Amino acid sequence: SLLVVLDSTMAWFSRLWCCYETFTALGHGRSVDVSAYHGNRVSVLAQGVAPCEEGMAVPCKKYCLPSGARDTLSQGFPVHILERALDVRIERAAASSESDCAVLLEHITRSGVTTVKNVNDVIGAAFVVAAHRQLHTLGELRSRLLHTLLSNTSRTELCLDLSGLHSLCDDNLTEWGCSFPARLQHVQVDCSGSSHLSNLSGLAAGIRRLDALETLCLNVSDLSSQVDCADVLAHPLSASSRLWKLDLDFRNVESFGHSIHNF
Structure with a gap:
């Protein structure tokens, strides 16, 4: 180090x-x-x-x-x-x-x-x-x-631990999605417990741009019960033909929105 x-x-x-x-x-x-x-x-x-x-x-918290x-x-x-x-x-x-x-x-x-x-x-x-x-x-x-x-x-790898940031809002997450370097192959995002998030579509849009994506680890557990998680699920599954590892944590998320039927 x-x-x-x-x-x-x-x-x-x-x-x-x-x-x-x-x-x-x-x-x-x-x-x-x-x-x-x-x-x-x-x-x-x-x-x-x-x-x-x-x-x-494994989740990034093991290394941080x-x-x-x-x-x-x-x-x-x-x-x-x-x-x-x-x-x-x-x-x-x-x-x-x-x-x-x-x-x-x-x-x-x-x-x-x-x-x-x-x-x-x-x-x-x-x-x-x-x-x-x-x-x-x-x-x-x-x-x-x-x-x-x-x-x-x-840059081909990005690990973001945004867990427990109660002041983190949807617009902030959209900004992160718009800033993902296009050649990312491995992405790990932990938004768990960020209570002011209600829409993950901005993050999903950023993931959708990643044609070379191979690994996605996403933790959105313990978010608001009204958050719509379907978009962020659908985009990585449809965007990258190279995706081989998908690790999702949706514990205590009660609503996936209407677009869950896309699956």
């Missing part, structure tokens, strides 16, 4: 090797936590940056801190750091010497494995996913952060 520590200068963003090593860690499925010291306290985006485990065989603990650690995480993550530009970053910069940037350009833009996009999207439980509270900044996630076209 890797711990990124950001002080008030946020020097990490301007150091080429720091950014590239983080990109490499993410590419190898490592856990990357982000700690920020501000004022007299430390906030942490913990166990939320790394991609999902291969195959997504409980959502309540993560919320406590991330409480008050500096918004200006998330804003800085919107503008990662490793081509403008510094190293111990100009020759080091030139060597690494040339390696990225000529390797054929990735591009400078992709490195920037992956790092920016990593911060978005790490902060995903607080995004719905960030107002105008939210849409810019979600656009950063959408721009990460190389």
Whole structure:
């Protein structure tokens, strides 16, 4: 695992090797936590940056801190750091010497494995996913952060733990659906216990766009008894011919709506 520590200068963003090593860690499925010291306290985006485990065989909570603990650690995480993550530009970053910069940037350009833009996009999207439980509270900044996630076209896995977020609304979930990168193959979303959700059609629409989807794990247990879950069931079954694993948890959901007859 890797711990990124950001002080008030946020020097990490301007150091080429720091950014590239983080990109490499993410590419190898490592856990990357982000700690920020501000004022007299430390906030942490913990166990939320790394991609999902291969195959997504079990719920994400096995690999994460409980959502309540993560919320406590991330409480008050500096918004200006998330804003800085919107503008990662490793081509403008510094190293111990100009020759080091030139060597690494040339390696990225000529390797054929990735591009400078992709490195920037992956790092920016990593911060978005790490902060995903607080995004719905960030107002105008939210849409810019979600656009950063959408721009990460190389991302194939996404794990969102939105469980127990009582302020999460239908519009927030629709925004997430609209921001799913098109090449996602493995998606895991936990909305359980988010009491203000009443319509999952926005999430369903996002899933429907994923032609390469292979694995979908969805937990909508303990939602409002009036929530219509049929759309989110129907779309993954009809959208992707590559879907081979579907893990659904609808415990304590009393209504599936009229479109359940589509099955």
